Amino acid sequence: xxxxGRRPRALIVYFSLTGQTSRVVEGLISSWSRCxxxxxxxxxxLEDPRYPLAHPVPGVWRFLLRWIPPQLAHRTGDIRLDPPExxxxxxxxxxxxxxxxxxxxxxxxxxxxxxxxEGLLQGKPFAVMTICRSAWAxxxxxxxxxxxxxxxxxxxxxxxxxxxxxxxxMLAFIHKFKHxxxxxxxxxxxxxxxxxxxxxxxxxxxxxRKIADExx
Ligand SMILES: Cc1cc2nc3c(=O)[nH]c(=O)nc-3n(C[C@H](O)[C@H](O)[C@H](O)COP(=O)(O)O)c2cc1C
Numbered sequence: 001x002x003x004x005g006r007r008p009r010a011l012i013v014y015f016s017l018t019g020q021t022s023r024v025v026e027g028l029i030s031s032w033s034r035c036x037x038x039x040x041x042x043x044x045x046l047e048d049p050r051y052p053l054a055h056p057v058p059g060v061w062r063f064l065l066r067w068i069p070p071q072l073a074h075r076t077g078d079i080r081l082d083p084p085e086x087x088x089x090x091x092x093x094x095x096x097x098x099x100x101x102x103x104x105x106x107x108x109x110x111x112x113x114x115x116x117x118e119g120l121l122q123g124k125p126f127a128v129m130t131i132c133r134s135a136w137a138x139x140x141x142x143x144x145x146x147x148x149x150x151x152x153x154x155x156x157x158x159x160x161x162x163x164x165x166x167x168x169x170m171l172a173f174i175h176k177f178k179h180x181x182x183x184x185x186x187x188x189x190x191x192x193x194x195x196x197x198x199x200x201x202x203x204x205x206x207x208x209r210k211i212a213d214e215x216x
Pocket of ligand 1: 063067
């Protein structure tokens with residue numbers, strides 16, 4: 001798969017607003033390294049005045065509702081990749097995709113519709129990490145379909161959900177976005193801390209090992 005004398009290399013492309021996908025990426029980097037792979041990380045930044053991002057944000061409901069139309073329509077915006085030109089020949093592409101309104105966040109859709117994605121995914125194995133409060137299926141379905149349409153070969157998926165039931169994770173999410181902190185209770189409902197818990201991250205090494213074995 002990789003050239004003679006070269007270690008295999010995974011390219012991880014991701015977007016993260018509140019740092020949860022970044023935590024998954026950190027877990028991926030150390031797991032790939034333990035499997036003898038190199039990793040290259042490419043972070044997507046959304047730089048489009050039509051889609052201002054803020055966190056925390058005072059008018060949290062207005063902020064969230066404003067995202068419904070672009071998310072459901074899979075609209076794209078101006079993004080910047082860091083680094084701007086990720087390597088052309090990775091042995092695997094991993095996409096770290098937060099879920100916004102049941103779909104991949106607009107920066108991920110923008111990347112997957114870009115020429116960069118076209119060049120990177122053609123003929124390449126790819127895996128998808130979905131990050132969400134509670135519902136990731138629509139996110140995975142869209143990224144997988146688009147990756148396959150670009151000529152990529154889907155090799156696996158790992159989902160990360162926030163703890164608690166829908167009401168608990170929603171209340172924690174709202175508090176995090178409004179006040180940048182989550183109380184222990186809201187409206188009498190006990191809350192978990194915001195974000196992915198460490199035991200979920202513990203699934204990363206086995207997932208990475210399985211893909212590394214499969215890809216030889
Ligand atoms: C505009 C917006 C819409 C969201 N919609 C959903 C959703 O439909 N389902 C869900 O489980 N989580 C939803 N979330 C929560 C995100 O999935 C969660 O904040 C994100 O995955 C955290 O990743 P990050 O810290 O890397 O940004 C939404 C978040 C935002 C900002």
